[in-house]
Amino acid sequence: MSVDKSTVVRIAKLARIRVPEAELDGLADELNNILGWVEQLNEVDTEGVAPMSSGVEGMALRWRKDDVTDGDRRDDVLANAPDSRDGFFVVPKVIE
């Protein structure tokens, strides 16, 4: 399948990345190049094969108790904020 300009706009919107109009065509070509190349996976018969989602075979994620293990670090958390005030993050106005 082929990615056109409007699809690039849609993906960019989903990914929350501003792409200048002038770059859309070039990006569509690049994405098509990569997607066309990965299509070769369709040659592989994967009928009945369980998808592998762990980093190494047979690894199961551990469970832990739902306990508080960290906290009281407000100033650390805010230390890198582009903007903060009175112990809060300052963000653009969300509700008009």
Next chain:
Amino acid sequence: MAALTELTIAEARDGLAKKEFSARELAEAHIAAVEAARELNAFVVETPERALADADASDARRARGAAGSLDGIPVAIKDLFCTEGIRTTACSHILDGFVPPYESTVTAKMRAAGAVMLGKTNMDEFAMGSSNETSYWGPVKNPWRRKGDNRTLVPGGSSGGSASAVAARLCLGATGTDTGGSIRQPASFCGIVGVKPTYGRCSRWGIVAFASSLDQAGPMTRTVRDSAIMLGAMAGFDPRDSTSADLPVPDFEAVLGQGVKGMRIGIPKEYRVDGMDAEIAALWDRGAQWLVDAGAEIVEVSLPRTKYALPTYYIIAPAEASSNLARYDGMRYGLRVEGANPTETYENTRGEGFGREVRRRIMIGTYVLSAGYYDAYYKKAQRVRKLIADEFAAAFGRVDAILAPTAPTAAFREGEKSGDLIAMYLNDVLTVPASLAGLPAISVPAGLSGDGLPLGLQLITRPFDEETLFRAADALERAAGFTARPG
């Protein structure tokens, strides 16, 4: 005595133990080397004061008889590892000025073992690249040059700054991370040793995430022994990483010298890929012969789906990256580029903050995870990944280790491949399969190309069998007798 920067970690450890020199003298020699080699652009942050303070603390510990396994050893840390109080940006504009209030588990373990930190090394932005050309801080130079050709070569990537720094004698060892080859390929390009441990061997906690089911930290050093020493300090169970393996860390150094007598070494015929340099194929044959001469048996094995590993990787890694990098929203840390409303602020921040390759991979990942395409791309890739892992498991029923080249070519020139995405991705064709299966692998410098560039051979073993990996790598290193050095 040789210059302090020429020592291996093992030699420096012995010299420090015998009080032939102090950790402070060792640190000062390396701080001077780092300053003298700034044109390589291997470091993005230098921490000389921290190095001297670490060294003085190390000398004090040694005087008390409490030295750890890396005590007084000057190391460099890839900029992907969060280091408390020291700027960490993953070499991305979007993490401008980020100073972590915490320390990654791996670097904390190295500190606890006494390591002296010289600074943070340059890398491809968010570890996405194979040439170190995508860094926001500019490309790293490989200290090696082709014979009779002064043009700059890339160090490989993404751990290019670490590889260049180790090869140029700016540090005794450096940390790297490997998602699809980011330790092994630059190690091969720079003539050093690089280890990607089994997935789960080293904690990922505090390492800036790229593709979480693939990312692994590992050592980059000038000898196999040094990697064994360093991995021993980096590895180990960490409850803060849900995929950390709750297994004891073996004494990797103890297996060195045990030899490969009776070991079965697999040669996967599908690794003879199109575009492999003839002299690399010849070096591979030579490496197999060296292991035979040392008492191993060579067995041909088949990994028929090898050619599908790279396209599988280029679905799975971008998919995981698009999810992991969603956190960079300009609100809580790093760069913020204001817009008229929150959505515009996100879009402006991410449009400006991410470089071209990172934007491209996030968009590929977003696409393959989007409604209607998830099964066709992402799930399909996860199924092929399972088949690739199964093929390795079958091969390891017959052999103890697999031998192959690390990369299909030697280091290339800056800009030589940046115009062709797929050509750049093909650098990782021989390293990605082991990454997908989560297997431990090592690159060992094994020879020089006709024009004088280092070439690496790769060994791969069963999950959590780094001991066999180090045993075979040690035999390979002894036989190769690689003593060439850049410059």
